[in-house]
Amino acid sequence: MFRAEKIRVAIADDHAVLRESLGALLASHRDFEVVGTASNGLEALELVEREHPDVLVLDLFMPGTDGFEVLRQLDRASVRVASVVLTGSESQPDYVQVVRLGARGLVLKGDTPEKLFNAIRTVADGELAFSDDVAHGVLLAMSMETEHERATNLQRLSEREKQIAYLVARGMKNKDIAQQLTISENTVKRHLQSIFSKTGAKDRLELAVIALTESSSNAA
Secondary structure (H helix, E strand, O other): OOOOOOEEEEEEOOOHHHHHHHHHHHHOOOOEEEEEEEOOHHHHHHHHHHHOOOEEEEOOOOOOOOHHHHHHHHHHOOOOOEEEEEEOOOOHHHHHHHHHOOOOEEEEOOOOHHHHHHHHHHHHOOOOEOOHHHHHHHHHHHHHHHOOOOOOOOOOOOHHHHHHHHHHHOOOOHHHHHHHHOOOHHHHHHHHHHHHHHHOOOOHHHHHHHHHHHHHHHHO
């Protein structure tokens, strides 16, 4: 099923062959529109400011302003663009850092193109796009770091809201949560609005960290 409007994508990578090849691959899909490419971080920031893409596909290691700094500046400016990091790095600290800086998805350069396309579609729909292994490692690392710092917990949530929070921590999407709990997807969304308000979580990622931290504390 295709969207009524195309997903507008910007690409930032310092390798010209990969950048142009990826642009051509994306353009061959009916639901994508490539609005521009950048060869470094500064160009990426200018491209986002100029074109306001829905999704930015971002390489981490570029000359000058790297992908980390791009994410940092986008976060500071509160720019609404969903970033998918495309990287060859296998460093867990790198993964944790890009998540903290606001990336909504991460795909390895060794993965299939279809995995990247699915990640772009997923973050464009407001969801997170991390593999199970990456998500578990990042969430565990973040929860351990914040276990003694975070005052926010799930005590004010109803039992149903706690169920949903823990399912979010497992990486489940709204439709999957609805199916598991035998409720409508709209009901899940309403519960999430209440959960965000009560916990102070900004998004699903922060909620997942809170839920995982709470779960670890209860198990201890």
